[in-house]
Amino acid sequence: MKKIVVIHINDGESTTTVEFLGQPMEIRRIGCHGDPDKAEALMNQVDGTVDVIGLEGMPHWLELGPARREHSVGTRLSGITTQTPVVDGSGIRAGIERWGVILADRAQPGIFAGKRILMVPGLNHAGLSQSLGRRSEQMRFADPEIFFALPDIPGVGAKWMLEQAAAPTLEQLQDAPFRRLLPEAGHPGVERSKAPFEWADLLAGDIGTIRRYAPEDLKRKTIVVESATAEDVEDLKRRGASIVVTMIPALVERGALSPWSATVFECCLVAARRNPDAPLNEDTYLDLMADLQWTPGVRYLQPEEMGLNKFAFVIHPLNIGFIHKHDRFRWTKHLPDEIVEPIAALVPPMYVGKITGGQSPATGQKIEGYLISLGSTPREMMSRDENFTYKKLVQSAKMAERFGARIMGLGAFTSVIGDAGITTAHQCDIAITSGNSLTVSATLEAAKQAVIKMGATDLTKGKAMVIGGTGSIGSVCARLIAQAIKDVVLVSIEPERLIEFKRMIEEETPGAQVTISTRAGDLVADCDLIITATSAFGQRIVDITKCKPGAVICDVARPPDISEQEAALRPDVLVIESGEVLIPGDINITYDIGLPPKTVYACLAETSLLAMEGRFEDYTLGRNITMERVKEIYRLFKKHGYQLGGLRSHGKFVTEEEVAQKRVQADYWRAHPAEFKAMQKEAGAKLEKIPRMSKGVKTKQNSLKQWGPLAAVAGVIGGLMLAGRGRK
Template structure:
């Protein structure tokens, strides 16, 4: 990537993006900027960049004095630079009947290493731009048959990511890892193992008779609870309040498959799968747990509940009518418990057409959780790209399930920020309509039904309704960032095990400090799924009525993300089926990407 390829400016720039003569303290240059202000994403362009200041133009404005994080993405290097500063000045300007804001940041003092690297980059960019001004225009080069003047610059800056999110992920790579490759990029070969042996789980010992007996004895309260939850549906509301705790909100989930059943009923491990499948086919809705620790803006403690609509994903697909009825019965239980809003998790939103089939049948507010799930997926993309030195404005993004609710919202959020968008979906009519809409917004986009196209993508988001894994290890490019935003998962676990040169992130996991779900979702304490946390957020801000019904609206995603930050909710640390993702993993991914580009 050359510096010239990194330049882009819609305002007051000549062909090469030079905005003015550089001063001693900064360089006037047009570089793409991805901006995240209070959860709203947009794309801007720099006016100048210096060691102590930065100015850029974008469609949205933060408040003066706001604290900002600035990630600088370098070209053809494994390094990134994370700086911080405050908004010093905000000026409004009208450009082609469009409102834009010029934002000036005052950067905090740099470390010696950071100052040395950034100063070197600015000097090289300055020299490069000065050389361009001495040569003929691009039109003259083409007319005379001369090649355009380009200078490969491994240290050049490709783009910036500026955010006011106070909850950046706790990754702090060491200086030697960050900048060691800048002075001699490409001199070391990148050698990665493309396969690793999968650990075979040791066979579980057969349960002893005493253990079986203990499991059944411990299950007696669970059977009593099931009877209680059935009675609540038929008793008068005044009487049902004595059987279950009143709640402010509920989240409705379901078992993804039969292996989820023991999370609530441990004795199910002792039963044949066919019996468990038949049991849950006829099981009525029940309370899985109570959600505690959430506070409203007023400071009042709120209580929630996680309810289970007991059909697996496969059962819902085979009998969608029964699935819709079971979801409705679960909402009825939520109403009996006094909930004001209910979140539809996983396939419960899909079988009800994103809640639309329930609108005239319920008396509480509904939300699908899809806007927050989409917003979290995009936040994972931006954070992972920044931490692995991937320039989003120069990246190709593939979204599998791009015409779906979460996928289409991701497309609308990432389309203006990325270089090219590939939407993959089997729903041709919806896909064509979305592609047409995005093209009218001057977004480079194409639609296809071929999942093999993910091989071209630097960033992949998987967000389909499929109950099976769709993305295998052999169809991803080295250094790719893969966000699995689906429930059940769309990315095969083998990708994380067999492709150490690919970064797989299980998305839609949110840290919810002080809030406990009190149910085994396979998450850490104080964490929740994005769709569940959307319901929590709406309850905390006192939302009345329905929120997200039908296709996810990106504006809802920005709104819910801003509210989440005010509550202290934030992205959970990256993880996948191999466990937490470390700083060493991020460095390895960045090196793999550079290795694929340079062929070393």
């Protein structure tokens, strides 16, 4: 049996037997109470009687970034023995930390991504800081606070620390007592600044240092350390930490939290050498580790975090009124909209709320969502270069990763801009979906229910129109409708695509009759169902006065294409929104997204559904939504117990009584064609008095310039909004 003695700087003695790489090993740990003389005496006592001696917490070298210094006492101790090799963990620590970060990220994708990282400390953790730094743009070092109780300096990042302060730090520590370099858990004599710890999402370094110097409140923090005992884990759990990750192999149970330090692990590798004369270097260790099967220990500490799949969803104000209603920006209603709207678009993405309580009745999988809002209205997005919105979405994705989300959905116009999510997905590490596959499914299901409620008995004999029929949502709706109704009218402003699309539908659905047009016009008069899925502004998408009695209009657009004023002109026509969705579970949404409690838009529901299924992958991207994806997401919709919410029209539920009244009115107009035509003429005259608009806004006519001196306040507004963002 291989014999290992590890001398550590704390108190106590223990002996453990393990099997490592097929060899039994006895690990004897002896405390020296931080006394170098006692450590030296113990080393002389066991020299030549064991296979390897480990010095735990007594390093030969001190390393911080590019700086490297010998520790005066550690150097002396490493050269005392004459027969038994001595190691201190430095030969393996950096390599195992780099490897461990990779393996932990594979086991729990995104666990480190986008986090604000604080090294506690960075001293002798080069591998950990380098690997974590590749997964985050925000890293700081707590070494000045920990070792010298210096005040926190906001804005000082990792690069400055390593370039300017690393060498002076090591010069002051090269004669420091070991207990100062590797402190125990407890209370410091001098309190350290809380600011860097509160700033961070992830604390990485030494468990004793973190427990001693971090503030009591560690809620939602991820802790990454070499090792953690049961006592360490309980303390972190009590203080609210979310996750603890240990980098060193557990030696006994694969994937368990490891109580072993890098020193112990290096001792095991030295003892396991096939050739006892092999040099104690990285090449020898790498050859041995090639036979090692392990993953870092990852444990979720809080019950609500265990087995929780997280997602994020990007929203934005559908019109200027949403900005005025926001608690932090109510004061903007006293300023001209023509100033507020473009300035709001400049505000960085903001976390605004959370969706909790989602759980699949089929699998028990729990989900949690984060709502992130941009400041742009649809008009602002459409008037700016698409890269402006892409940049905001990349910022949103990084924020989502910080929260632990592994998939992000694009809401409303963020899924319309540019290439409908493709560029965003390429620029982000997190999975992206536009949510349009489930939007199509929910739209068609809602439309089907509405048409049946309005009295249709045989849907196959009806006629449907899709406005925006060559768009990402409209095109798939048209293809699926053609399979059921056969008689379809496609409307689009892209005539060349209409011709191609008509041919495709008629080829894939024999018997389908497709009419194409660049405007709805009088064609609506023969249609039982009209679906609008456009991104148009300042236009009248459909003349509702020309619709046939009892028609159904399913308005997919957000904001809607058909205003409430227009809908009121035809009491016999049912105008509904695309299908909204109920997520299974005890849902709580902490931000008003403009829907009833527990109800979400279908695009948001798709994002949550993919999280519930554990499908953290780019799902619905681009303008060519496949019917296979639409059908697959609908199967998942059914599997996990999602349901359509009630039919809604302009933010209100449509009651059975209202539908009955519309049916009565429609029957009357069918029976009295002359009176119907008179009503249409009267309604048409009223329609002309309603401004031509879509998405709830008229064509933007006024420029910022006409406001003259008022435009000067724009900079002030922007500054206030950005300042508010900083305080948040």
